[in-house]
Amino acid sequence: MASDNVSSQKSLGFVSVRHRLDQGYFGGYLLINSVARPLEFHCTVPVQPTRAQSILFGPTLEEFLCGEQICRALLSRAKLQPQVVLVDAPAALCVRHWIDLPILWVRARGALGGALGGTSSEQSSSGELLSPTSLEHGFQTPSHQRNASEYAERTSEHYQFCCLDSYRSDLDAIDWLNESYAIEHDLREPFERIIEALSEAHPRTKAA
Numbered sequence: 001m002a003s004d005n006v007s008s009q010k011s012l013g014f015v016s017v018r019h020r021l022d023q024g025y026f027g028g029y030l031l032i033n034s035v036a037r038p039l040e041f042h043c044t045v046p047v048q049p050t051r052a053q054s055i056l057f058g059p060t061l062e063e064f065l066c067g068e069q070i071c072r073a074l075l076s077r078a079k080l081q082p083q084v085v086l087v088d089a090p091a092a093l094c095v096r097h098w099i100d101l102p103i104l105w106v107r108a109r110g111a112l113g114g115a116l117g118g119t120s121s122e123q124s125s126s127g128e129l130l131s132p133t134s135l136e137h138g139f140q141t142p143s144h145q146r147n148a149s150e151y152a153e154r155t156s157e158h159y160q161f162c163c164l165d166s167y168r169s170d171l172d173a174i175d176w177l178n179e180s181y182a183i184e185h186d187l188r189e190p191f192e193r194i195i196e197a198l199s200e201a202h203p204r205t206k207a208a
Contacts, residue, residue: 009033012181013082013101015074016194017066017089018139024048025142026202027070028194031080034180036190042077043194043201044070062142067094075099083180084173088191090144090151093164102173105162106187109155137199159187 011031019025024046031040047069049061057064071092075085076099084102087093096103152168154161156178163170 009039009080010180011039011080011082012177013075013078013085014190014194015071015085015087015092016191016198017070017087017092017142018195018198019142020046020138020140020204023202025065025070026139026198027066027074028198029071029074029078030190030194030197031078031082032190038193040078040080041194041197042074043198044073046202062091062144063094066091066142068098071095072098075101083176084170086187089142090146090162091142093162096164096167096170102170103163103167104170104173107160107162109158109160137195138204139195139198 011033014030014032015027017025017027025048026044026046028043029041030038033039047065049057049065053064054061066089071087072095075095082101084104085099086104086106087095088106090105093103093105150165151162152165152171153163154171154174156174161171161174
């Protein structure tokens with residue numbers, strides 16, 4: 001979906017990537033304006049890696065699926081170009097290699113250090129922004145294998161923003177966020193919308 005006469009509006013993008021064991025990986029992309037109204041929304045069909053991909057990509061599989069396959073496709077579909085894109089899964093950060101936009105992973109403050117390199121369950125207990133809604137709909141955060149030294153980070157009062165260290169200038173986008181959006185307000189809410197939309201588009205499989 002895209003709103004009419006919005007090409008001149010500055011926008012903020014949110015990408016959520018989630019995983020269900022029985023269905024695969026899902027992605028949703030929401031662009032909002034300065035008052036949090038939707039400008040565009042895109043989502044993917046479930047992406048399920050083949051056995052060959054799981055073997056050949058090894059520990060980089062989640063980055064391949066979340067960043068290159070899902071996030072890259074979502075950002076490429078959009079008509080509008082946001083000033084910055086926030087993601088809720090660290091595996092999606094690698095999309096920055098193909099997209100010339102600031103890409104920031106946002107987490108609850110204090111969660112980053114304990115979650116880097118952890119499992120999805122550890123991430124959920126270490127400040128995962130969306131665990132209540134995600135768990136309600138059977139979603140998990142894709143795991144990641146990067147070392148903490150490969151990230152650059154910056155904190156605000158309530159959140160930690162993180163990017164790949166090779167693109168550390170992306171952190172400058174936080175200044176724009178601070179000027180244009182109330183970033184100390186709940187940044188979870190747009191992600192919650194995406195999760196709800198993904199759940200509507202792809203209902204959870206009922207047990208037999």
